[in-house]
Amino acid sequence: xxxxxxxxxxxxxxxxxxxxxxxxxxxxxxxxxxxxxxxxxxxxxxxxxxxxxxxxxxxxxxxxxxxxxxxxxxxxxxxxxxxxxxxxxxxxxxxxxxxxxxxxxxxxxxxxxxxxxxxxxxxxxxxxxxxxxxxxxxxxxxxxxxxxxxxxxxxxxxxxxxxxxxxxxxxxxxxxxxxxxxxxxxxxxxxxxxxxxxxxxxxxxxxxxxxxxxxxxxxxxxxxxxxxxxxxxxxxxxxxxxxxxxxxxxxxxxxxxxxxxxxxxxxxxxxxxxxxxxxxxxxxxxxxxxxxxxxxxxxxxxxxxxxxx
Numbered sequence: 418x419x420x421x422x423x424x425x426x427x428x429x430x431x432x433x434x435x436x437x438x439x440x441x442x443x444x445x446x447x448x449x450x451x452x453x454x455x456x457x458x459x460x461x462x463x464x465x466x467x468x469x470x471x472x473x474x475x476x477x478x479x480x481x482x483x484x485x486x487x488x489x490x491x492x493x494x495x496x497x498x499x500x501x502x503x504x505x506x507x508x509x510x511x512x513x514x515x516x517x518x519x520x521x522x523x524x525x526x527x528x529x530x531x532x533x534x535x536x537x538x539x540x541x542x543x544x545x546x547x548x549x550x551x552x553x554x555x556x557x558x559x560x561x562x563x564x565x566x567x568x569x570x571x572x573x574x575x576x577x578x579x580x581x582x583x584x585x586x587x588x589x590x591x592x593x594x595x596x597x598x599x600x601x602x603x604x605x606x607x608x609x610x611x612x613x614x615x616x617x618x619x620x621x622x623x624x625x626x627x628x629x630x631x632x633x634x635x636x637x638x639x640x641x642x643x644x645x646x647x648x649x650x651x652x653x654x655x656x657x658x659x660x661x662x663x664x665x666x667x668x669x670x671x672x673x674x675x676x677x678x679x680x681x682x683x684x685x686x687x688x689x690x691x692x693x694x695x696x697x698x699x700x701x702x703x704x705x706x707x708x709x710x711x712x713x714x715x716x717x718x719x720x721x722x723x724x725x726x
Contacts, residue, residue: 471498475506476515479526481619486523550712551582551686557705558688561695562586565713566602566610567676567684574622574629575603576614576684602665606646607635609661609673610687616653617675617682623650638663658707660698672698674710678717686710 474496479487482495489507493500507524510516517527551563565580602608605615605626615626627643638661640646653659653675661671670692676684686709688702695702 471496471502472506472510474498475503475510476526479516481621486519486525488522488524546716547580547713548582550709550716551580554686554688554705554709555582555584558690558702559694560584561702562689563709564610564687564689565684566614566673566687568614568682569603574605574618574625576605576611578602579684604629604632604635606631607639608665608687609659609671610685611664612640612646612649612661613653613659613673613675613685614682616650616659617677634666636663636666636669640664658703660703663692668692670695670698672702672706674707676710676713676717678714683717684713686713 475492475498478492478495482491489500489503492498492507493503496503507516510527511518511524514527516524519525547565551565554563555561562584563582564578566576567579569575569577602611605611605618606629615623618626627646631639631641640649649659658672658674661673663669664671668691669689671687671689673685673687675682676686686706688698688706688709690702
């Protein structure tokens with residue numbers, strides 16, 4: 418196809434359906450959730466840890482179900498908890514500003530959940546660290562153009578360029594306008610960095626991206642078929658990197674690797690070079706890109722030192 422290397426050893430179970438909404442997992446998954454309910458007899462008070470687990474299950478359900486709002490019954494079915502338990506957790510969460518009622522019988526996570534996320538990410542990565550890593554990647558790849566993309570904070574299904582090491586290059590030299598940056602590179606359908614992030618996102622967000630149209634300004638190598646795109650995501654997870662061939666713009670090839678913090682995808686490191694200079698990404702470029710992403714992953718997952726605790 419020219420978009421990517423052929424998938425090797427990718428697990429069929431790792432791929433998500435190309436069209437439609439995937440059926441919710443049942444059986445073992447639900448039994449695991451039901452186990453969190455504990456084994457206390459009817460009428461007995463749940464232990465503190467058991468209650469906490471139930472609260473966390475309800476919070477997680479909002480993230481995994483997707484959509485804007487859900488009712489107690491839907492959450493109960495997904496978590497395996499009793500409807501009455503879910504309802505009490507939701508009511509209590511309203512007063513704690515964890516949930517908010519948006520309609521009769523429908524709830525969603527409150528914006529305070531986003532504030533918690535921002536607090537958790539605070540001080541994870543500073544600009545000096547990312548610039549050092551990207552500059553080292555540029556030097557290791559014969560002046561390749563190095564970019565740091567992160568998941569956009571106000572959209573869980575887009576990306577945003579937050580740092581770069583490109584020397585004296587500019588967008589005009591890349592053949593890109595500011596409009597292209599907004600319309601093409603923010604899409605997770607396009608480019609090695611976009612597909613790298615997409616490969617590790619929850620299924621509900623993957624489905625949202627699969628439903629989006631391909632940006633008009635995308636390059637000739639962009640994946641237009643959802644089935645092929647999904648297969649490429651399994652390859653990314655299998656190999657730990659993505660290779661892009663003129664996906665975002667004609668004449669440019671790329672390599673990207675994921676940045677993971679605490680087991681969650683946060684972004685990707687992208688190495689971009691002219692097709693004439695890099696018709697196929699050599700092993701040295703791939704390894705340098707993966708090491709840069711691993712270094713930024715280590716920065717983000719770093720624990721406070723003893724004197725900071």
